[in-house]
Every structure is written in structure tokens, then in C-alpha cells.
Amino acid sequence: MFIPRLRRLLGFYAVRENDPVLAAAQFQALARQILMLYAFLGLNAVGLAYAHYGLAPDWVVVGPPVVLVVAVCARSLGWIRTARRPLQGKEAIARLRMVNRFTAILGIGASLWASLLFGHGNSASDMHIIFFLTITMMFCMQCLAHLRSAAHILATIAVPYCVYFIAVGEPLVQMAVISYVLVLVGSTAMQSFAYRDFCHLVDLTAENGRLAHTDALTGLPNRRSFVARLEETVTQAAATGAQFGVGMIDLDGFKPVNDSLGHGAGDAVLREVARRLEGAGIGWAARLGGDEFGIIVEGEGDLDGLGRRICSLLGQPYALREGMAQIGASVGFARFPEAAASAETLVERADFALYHAKAFHRGKAVLFAPDHEAALRRHAAVEQALRRADLATEFHLLYQPIVDVAGGQVEAYEALARWNSPTLGAVSPADFIPVAERSGLILDLTRVLLAKALDAVRGWPADRRLSFNLSAHDIATPESVEALIALVVASGIDPSRIVFEVTETGLMRDLGDARRALSALKSLGPCIALDDFGTGYSSLSYLKRLPVDRLKIDRSFVTQLDGDETSLAIVRAILDLCRHLSLDCIVEGVETTEQMLLLRSVGCRSMQGYLFGKPMPSGEIAAFEAMVAGRSIPVPAAPPSLSAVA
Structure with a gap:
């Protein structure tokens, strides 16, 4: 005591x-x-x-x-x-x-x-x-x-x-x-x-x-803590000559889980992802926001092997109260000091490797390599040129016809953006569109190009439609949607002659916001088309919840039609789906008569591709229309048995 x-x-x-x-x-x-x-x-x-x-x-x-x-x-x-x-x-x-x-x-x-x-x-x-x-x-x-x-x-x-x-x-x-x-x-x-x-x-x-410094949902360190830890690790590694890796992890298919099972299920998936990353002992993990995670891997380990392990670990099924969920993961790695010697640049390099993985190797890991450096510099050059560009002068549109093969007539023209930069020359849309989206310049670019397209429509026949592509950023806020509506109203063009195309991968960011934005656009009178259908997750919930009028089947299915029964079966299934849902359907990338006949045999009527016409300036559309009127458009007559199907 x-x-x-x-x-x-x-x-x-x-x-x-x-x-x-x-x-x-x-x-x-x-x-x-x-x-x-x-x-x-x-x-x-x-x-x-x-x-x-x-x-x-x-x-x-x-x-x-x-x-x-x-x-x-x-x-x-x-x-x-x-x-x-x-x-x-x-x-x-x-x-x-x-x-x-x-x-x-x-x-x-x-x-x-x-x-x-x-x-x-x-x-x-x-x-x-x-x-x-x-x-x-x-x-x-x-x-x-x-x-x-x-x-x-x-x-x-x-x-x-x-x-x-x-x-x-x-x-x-x-x-x-x-x-x-x-x-x-x-x-x-x-x-x-x-x-x-x-x-x-x-x-x-x-x-x-x-x-x-902690993410409230998962309990992992947050972005602020990740940046501080990374800067500390860089300082220590620079002093000792050590090596380490920085990884950026992005979940593939997470949005469909939110959309189909609810946000509660999405939160449960994020918590389980955090638990798996922590329990695997693969490095110091943090949640950076949304469905993006970061990881710091000390030492000279095999980042490729580690990336495969992460993808496999996060790709395993998730048993939730609402049901089973299946997602994947893409990973981008950058190694210190080979990729960069500062924390900010390391994150930039790892993020670019992640972007490359999602674009070309979805569901896999990519390590930042010397050839990526050239691409990154190209992106930086494109962004700088884009920021200095006179959008109205340097950008122009080409128009590719969409035809009704049964009637041999043009239905619409799709507006395709082109850029001739004074410093870079001709820049591919595959290069400048992603850069414009990531830099926030896409909104200004869309408005300039839509104004040009609406002006061109005035010289077309009254029954020709304009098909215009929108970025996910263009419908991300009510203000951006209102700006599009104002352009259409100010042009005096009948809104029913306009088709706004959006990609299904772009809509995955937030299905609720996308539905509200597209409904606001459709209330004005335009049609809504879901572009590149079949390349993303092709969730039927999109067709049920979104105000979609037509689908565009991606060209990747058309290029594999010859000798590939699976691709033809997929196209047939999508066409049947469109018929049951009263949706129009367009097939892109038709380049040969054989492809056209196969597509007609399964019931496809609206097509687009080089077989019917390449993208052309607005000044050549009148001549093309004259050709069509003279039956010069290359639409061979289908055999009687196929005509009955069409």
C-alpha cells in the first residue's frame, strides 16, 4: 500500500x-x-x-x-x-x-x-x-x-x-x-x-x-499526408543515395458499382481496397481522393511484379451487403531518381504512367520509362501551344457523313475537330483532346467549335443533322450546359437537327450529374447519342437512366468482322437491344463493301466510315450532296435475302 x-x-x-x-x-x-x-x-x-x-x-x-x-x-x-x-x-x-x-x-x-x-x-x-x-x-x-x-x-x-x-x-x-x-x-x-x-x-x-492528415472514410493517410511523406522520403533518399518507387492506383469499374449498388456499396469497396493495400505489406499507402490511391515503395524492389500483385489483389471479388462487386485496378509507377529527383515531378511521372496504363493497358501496371518522357514532353508542348492558341483561327472542323444504307441517303454529318498549330503543325485530336480536358481548356474549345458547326449547318439541306461530340467536362456543371444551350438558341438552328454525342466512359464520372445535364440538353430538342458503345462497361443501367436516343457501335467491332463470329454476334445483340428499346443505332468504321453487307445482314441501317465518305471541309458538302443525289454514293444493293432482313 x-x-x-x-x-x-x-x-x-x-x-x-x-x-x-x-x-x-x-x-x-x-x-x-x-x-x-x-x-x-x-x-x-x-x-x-x-x-x-x-x-x-x-x-x-x-x-x-x-x-x-x-x-x-x-x-x-x-x-x-x-x-x-x-x-x-x-x-x-x-x-x-x-x-x-x-x-x-x-x-x-x-x-x-x-x-x-x-x-x-x-x-x-x-x-x-x-x-x-x-x-x-x-x-x-x-x-x-x-x-x-x-x-x-x-x-x-x-x-x-x-x-x-x-x-x-x-x-x-x-x-x-x-x-x-x-x-x-x-x-x-x-x-x-x-x-x-x-x-x-x-x-x-x-x-x-x-x-x-487522415482520410475519414478509409482511415488511410490522405493526400496532404502523402505529399509530406513523399517529400520527406525524397530528402532522405537524396542524402543516402537510396532508391524508392511512387505508385498511383486508379480503380477500374468503380463507378458502375456506385451506380448499380449505391454509394454505400462504393464506400465499402473503398474501405476494403484500403484494408487490402495495408494488409499486403507492399508499401506506405494513402488515399488521394475519389477512387485514386498512392503508394510509396522503399528500396529497389521489382515494381513491375509489385504492380501485377496490386492489380491481382484489388481485382478479387468484393463481398458486400448489397451483393458481389468486381472491379479492377490500373497502376502507374515512377522510380526515384531515374524518373525524377523531386516529389512533385515524381507524382507527375507516376500519374502519366497511370494515364498510359488506363489508355493502353487497362487493368495492368506501367512503369514510367524513357519513351514516356518524350510523350510527356509532347503533352507539355501541346498544352503550352494550346494555351497560346487563337482557338477561332487555328481550329477548324471536318464533317464525315452518316448514311442510311437502305435508302442510300445522308442522315447527318459528324463534326470532327482539327488543329493546325503555328508552332507544332497539324496536331491529332488524339493528342490535343486529352490535353484540353486535363488542362480545363476543353470548355472554351467546345464553344468555339460548336459555334463553327452551327454556322455550317445553315448551308445544309433542311433534313441533314449535325452530330457533335461533347466531352464529359462539357456537361460537368450546370453553367457549362447552359452555355451550350445558349449557343444553340442564339444560332437559330432547329435544335432537333442536332445530335450531341457523349462517350460512355466519360459518363462514368458521375451518372447522376450526367443524367441531369443530358436531360437539360434534351429538353431543348437535340438528340443524345452514346458514342463508342461496347468499349467501356456498357452497363444497361446507362440506357435505363440516361435520356439516350441512339447508340454508336465502336469501330473496333467492325474491323474484326471478317472471320470473327463473336464480333458479329455482339453487333447483332446490340442491334436487337436498340430495337427493343426503340433506339437508333449507328455503326462506325465501315470501310469495305463486305463489312457493309455483313452489317446489313444483321439489321444495321445507319453507318459511317470511309466506304461512304472521308471527313471533308464544309465547303465540299454541297458537291458531296450532289453526288448522293446522283446515286453516286457507294451503297451497293443488298441481295434480296439481306434486304428483307434490313
């Missing part, structure tokens, strides 16, 4: 070793106040010595204050040097212990000196000593409010001297000492309250700091 109580009692005079965060906060608080404490103590000691000079022996009056002033000056210099580099953990705890020891030495020394001075003068001088102790004690305890152990040491040291002064002092001195004791008790109580509030504030600050 005695030992535990003794340990508990001694705990009031000790620094808490099990709380390094509190120790660091205590050290920082003391560093701001300790110099003021030392200055006040030194000046008070000099004042007391001056008042007693000639009343007490010189060695009593002069010796102790000189020692005290020298000691506090030396400690002040040490604190000035230390305060430039805030201490953490064990270093802070060790320094606080030194404060406790120095507090005990100063407290005992000051009280002993006051006792030696006591009684050498009159009542006024003795009252001055009590006043010195009271004021000094109050101020020191105030400055030590964040270090309760030191304040307790001071208060304990004062007790025997108070007893001594009461025993030998006159009544007036005794009353002053009693007042001093009351002040001491009150100061100790107030210090305890202040210390408790300080500890609570430190805990709250630490928790806020943790939350500020």
Missing part, C-alpha cells in the same frame, strides 16, 4: 514519459516564457540585494544574487540555442527533466538566501523578503503553468520556509506569511486547472492534426 502511494506522490514531481506529444508541446510553451521568468527572477534578486545592502553581511547580500544571475544567464543562452530547433519525443522529455532539476536548485537557493537575509533588518525589510518570495513564486508558477511537475516542486520547497518564517517572525510578518501561504495554495490550484486545460488542448490539437 505504501509503495503505490509513494509512487503516486512522486508522480506529481515527474515528467510524463508516456506522452511525447505532450512533452513536445510543454517544451515549446516553456521556450516562449522561460526567458521572461529568468529575467524577472534576476531583477527581483538584484532589487532585494540592493535593499539589504549594509543591513546584512556582504557575502550574504552579494554572493547569492551573483551566482543566481550567472546561472540564469547561462540557462537563457542554452534556451535561445535550443528554441531554434523545437525538440520532440525523448529529447523534449530529457529537457523538461532538466527544467525540474534547475527549478529545485533555484527554489532551494532563493528560499535559503531569503532565510539568511531574514532578521538582519527591521520589520519593513523582513516584509520585503516575504513580498519578494510571494511575487517571485506567483510569477514563476504562472510561467511554469504548462509544466505542472516544476510548479509542484516550487510549492513544496516553499512549505518549510513558510513554517520557519512563522516561527521566528513578528506578528505582522506572520500574517504576511499566512497570506503568502494562501496565495501559494490558490496559485497551485489555478495552475492545476490551467495544466488540465493545456493537456486537453494538446490532445485536441493532436487529434485535429491526425484528422487533417
Whole structure:
């Protein structure tokens, strides 16, 4: 019983070793106040010595204050040097212990000196000593409010001297000492309250700091923490010559999970992804936002093999309360220092490798390589040229016909953007469209091109439609949709002659926002076409929930028609789907008569491709229309058996 109580009692005079965060906060608080404490103590000691000079022996009056002033000056210099580099953990705890020891030495020394001075003068001088102790004690305890152990040491040291002064002092001195004791008790109580509030504030600050660097959904570090950790890793690796890798992970097929099973299921998938990344021991993982994760892999490991492991790990089924979910993952890696020597550039390189993986190797991992450097520089050059470009002058449109093969007539023309840059020359849409989307310039580009297309429509026959491609960014906000509607209204063109094409992969970003945006466009009168159908996830929920009027079957199925029964079966299934849903269907990329006949045999009527006409300037459309009127369009008559099917 005695030992535990003794340990508990001694705990009031000790620094808490099990709380390094509190120790660091205590050290920082003391560093701001300790110099003021030392200055006040030194000046008070000099004042007391001056008042007693000639009343007490010189060695009593002069010796102790000189020692005290020298000691506090030396400690002040040490604190000035230390305060430039805030201490953490064990270093802070060790320094606080030194404060406790120095507090005990100063407290005992000051009280002993006051006792030696006591009684050498009159009542006024003795009252001055009590006043010195009271004021000094109050101020020191105030400055030590964040270090309760030191304040307790001071208060304990004062007790025997108070007893001594009461025993030998006159009544007036005794009353002053009693007042001093009351002040001491009150100061100790107030210090305890202040210390408790300080500890609570430190805990709250630490928790806020943790939350500020933690993703609330998954519990993984967030983007801010990832950037800080990466910069720290770069600094350490640069100093030691070590290598490490940075990975960017993007989930494939996550949006369909949200759309079909709900956001609760999507959150559950993200939490499970975080658990798998943490449990696999493959590196330091963080959630960067949405369905994107980052990972830091220290050492010279096999990043290709690690990427395959991540893709396999995240590609395993997810058992959810709402049902089973299946997604994939694409990964982009960049290695330090081969790919880059700074944190920002490493992320840029890894992100480009991820972009390359999603574009050409979906569901796999790609390591940033020297050939990617050339592509990245090309992207940078395109972006710079695009930012300087006069969009209205440098960009133009070509128009490719969409034909009704059964009637041998043109239904519409699809507007295709082209760019002749003064610095880069002819730039492919495959190069400038992704750059325009990533840089945010796509909105301005779309508005310029749509205005040009609407102006061209005025010279077409009244029953010809304009098919115009929209980026996912063009329908991402109500403001951008309103800008498109305003252009159509201002042109005076009948909105029913316009078909807005959107890709299914672009709609996957947010199906709810896409539905609202497309509904707003369709309410004006245009038709909505789902482009490149079959290349993404082709979820039937898109057709059910979106205001779609027609589908465009991607050209990749057409190029494989010859000798590939599977591609033909897929096209037939999509056509049957369109018939049951009362949707128009267009097949892209038709280049040969054989392809056209095969497509007609399964019921396809609307087609687009080089067999019928290449993209042409608006000035050539009149001549092309004249050709069509003269039956010069290359649409061979189908055999009787196929005509019946068509």
C-alpha cells in the first residue's frame, strides 16, 4: 500500500514519459516564457540585494544574487540555442527533466538566501523578503503553468520556509506569511486547472492534426499526408543515395458499382481496397481522393511484379451487403531518381504512367520509362501551344457523313475537330483532346467549335443533322450546359437537327450529374447519342437512366468482322437491344463493301466510315450532296435475302 502511494506522490514531481506529444508541446510553451521568468527572477534578486545592502553581511547580500544571475544567464543562452530547433519525443522529455532539476536548485537557493537575509533588518525589510518570495513564486508558477511537475516542486520547497518564517517572525510578518501561504495554495490550484486545460488542448490539437492528415472514410493517410511523406522520403533518399518507387492506383469499374449498388456499396469497396493495400505489406499507402490511391515503395524492389500483385489483389471479388462487386485496378509507377529527383515531378511521372496504363493497358501496371518522357514532353508542348492558341483561327472542323444504307441517303454529318498549330503543325485530336480536358481548356474549345458547326449547318439541306461530340467536362456543371444551350438558341438552328454525342466512359464520372445535364440538353430538342458503345462497361443501367436516343457501335467491332463470329454476334445483340428499346443505332468504321453487307445482314441501317465518305471541309458538302443525289454514293444493293432482313 505504501509503495503505490509513494509512487503516486512522486508522480506529481515527474515528467510524463508516456506522452511525447505532450512533452513536445510543454517544451515549446516553456521556450516562449522561460526567458521572461529568468529575467524577472534576476531583477527581483538584484532589487532585494540592493535593499539589504549594509543591513546584512556582504557575502550574504552579494554572493547569492551573483551566482543566481550567472546561472540564469547561462540557462537563457542554452534556451535561445535550443528554441531554434523545437525538440520532440525523448529529447523534449530529457529537457523538461532538466527544467525540474534547475527549478529545485533555484527554489532551494532563493528560499535559503531569503532565510539568511531574514532578521538582519527591521520589520519593513523582513516584509520585503516575504513580498519578494510571494511575487517571485506567483510569477514563476504562472510561467511554469504548462509544466505542472516544476510548479509542484516550487510549492513544496516553499512549505518549510513558510513554517520557519512563522516561527521566528513578528506578528505582522506572520500574517504576511499566512497570506503568502494562501496565495501559494490558490496559485497551485489555478495552475492545476490551467495544466488540465493545456493537456486537453494538446490532445485536441493532436487529434485535429491526425484528422487533417487522415482520410475519414478509409482511415488511410490522405493526400496532404502523402505529399509530406513523399517529400520527406525524397530528402532522405537524396542524402543516402537510396532508391524508392511512387505508385498511383486508379480503380477500374468503380463507378458502375456506385451506380448499380449505391454509394454505400462504393464506400465499402473503398474501405476494403484500403484494408487490402495495408494488409499486403507492399508499401506506405494513402488515399488521394475519389477512387485514386498512392503508394510509396522503399528500396529497389521489382515494381513491375509489385504492380501485377496490386492489380491481382484489388481485382478479387468484393463481398458486400448489397451483393458481389468486381472491379479492377490500373497502376502507374515512377522510380526515384531515374524518373525524377523531386516529389512533385515524381507524382507527375507516376500519374502519366497511370494515364498510359488506363489508355493502353487497362487493368495492368506501367512503369514510367524513357519513351514516356518524350510523350510527356509532347503533352507539355501541346498544352503550352494550346494555351497560346487563337482557338477561332487555328481550329477548324471536318464533317464525315452518316448514311442510311437502305435508302442510300445522308442522315447527318459528324463534326470532327482539327488543329493546325503555328508552332507544332497539324496536331491529332488524339493528342490535343486529352490535353484540353486535363488542362480545363476543353470548355472554351467546345464553344468555339460548336459555334463553327452551327454556322455550317445553315448551308445544309433542311433534313441533314449535325452530330457533335461533347466531352464529359462539357456537361460537368450546370453553367457549362447552359452555355451550350445558349449557343444553340442564339444560332437559330432547329435544335432537333442536332445530335450531341457523349462517350460512355466519360459518363462514368458521375451518372447522376450526367443524367441531369443530358436531360437539360434534351429538353431543348437535340438528340443524345452514346458514342463508342461496347468499349467501356456498357452497363444497361446507362440506357435505363440516361435520356439516350441512339447508340454508336465502336469501330473496333467492325474491323474484326471478317472471320470473327463473336464480333458479329455482339453487333447483332446490340442491334436487337436498340430495337427493343426503340433506339437508333449507328455503326462506325465501315470501310469495305463486305463489312457493309455483313452489317446489313444483321439489321444495321445507319453507318459511317470511309466506304461512304472521308471527313471533308464544309465547303465540299454541297458537291458531296450532289453526288448522293446522283446515286453516286457507294451503297451497293443488298441481295434480296439481306434486304428483307434490313
